[in-house]
Amino acid sequence: MSEAVTALNGARYEGLALIEDAGLCGMITLRGDLASKEVMAAVKKAVGLGIPAQRQALMGQGCAVLWMSPDELLLICAYTEVTQTIATLEEALKGQHFLAVNVSDARCFLRISGAGAREVLAKLCPVDLAPHAFTPGMFRRTRMAQIPAAFWLDDAGTFHLICFRSVADYAFNLLKTAALPGGEVGVYG
Template sequence: MSDSVPMLKSALDGVAAGRTGLALDLAEVFPQGMVTLRADAGEAFEAALSSLGLPPLPGVRRSTVADGRRLIWMSPDEWLLLCAHGEAADLAQRLDAGLEGVPHAVVDVSDARTVLQIRGAGARELLMKGAPVDLYPASFGVDDVRRTQFAEVACAFWMIADGPPAFEMVVFRSYAEFVWRFLADSARKEAMIRLF
């Protein structure tokens, strides 16, 4: 019996390669570390985050960034931490230990989900094709987050830059190919609609 660990594979496994004729850039952020945190926000929780050098807790429908890690609001008692894939398991263990005595759940979900990136002029319009979210610049800016449905698939997305617009979206790996194909078909130059 072999003790080798299976090689980590992209959720899209080559589906994303070679797509031409798109009006903007689409990519899978791979590999991406992800840790789900559930707890009541309070001094002990915030101290545990701070002790590991993690970003401060974001406000509702917001994200914060520190040292290359992003903490994303998912619900009043849930956050998603994005980090390097290789540090996710260790961070999850250290957070779990740091929250001893505080009701919480910390889970490394890196292999359950994938992150897609949408970058370029028309990124807002592309997301509006699949999500019932007001993405006009006055309503949605850098570090804003929405947890919603995209093409009838559960997801969350956030804005990472505004010049040109860039977003990242997290979906379950089982839906990654469907969401990718929706994005790629909708991002064809002849299919794009420009509002901004």
């Protein structure tokens, strides 16, 4: 069996912001009744976090739970723990109507950090990224130029971005171009 690698193989660029491949990351799509006590308990048991509110992300030590839609979450965990996390969900949700799927290798995971991170994303996404409008824990599914993407902001001010693996190079190059020195607009910095 071949060794897993990310779509960007450790790519990194430093300009107005630091854009970097976040490495291998476990990602599980969980669909079901998010208001049910069974799903709430299963998520808590699997990753130690609750169910986030609409357009929110809950973050823990090495894990996160992202609100994707009224009946869908994206669970983030260690890449090596995906199989066990899904088994935990399946055991906890026996008899319930749900779907838990490993989507780790179908996604690309990037980090955007530094003083210009908001500005870099704002150049590409139709989201109000002003500090008062987009605060830690907020999550958005949106467009980044011509591709779908999703991102959230952690307490340290780092944005975490997920897109499809098939457009990873395009996404990285978009972010890199938006972060080129001399391209400051000065809206958020």
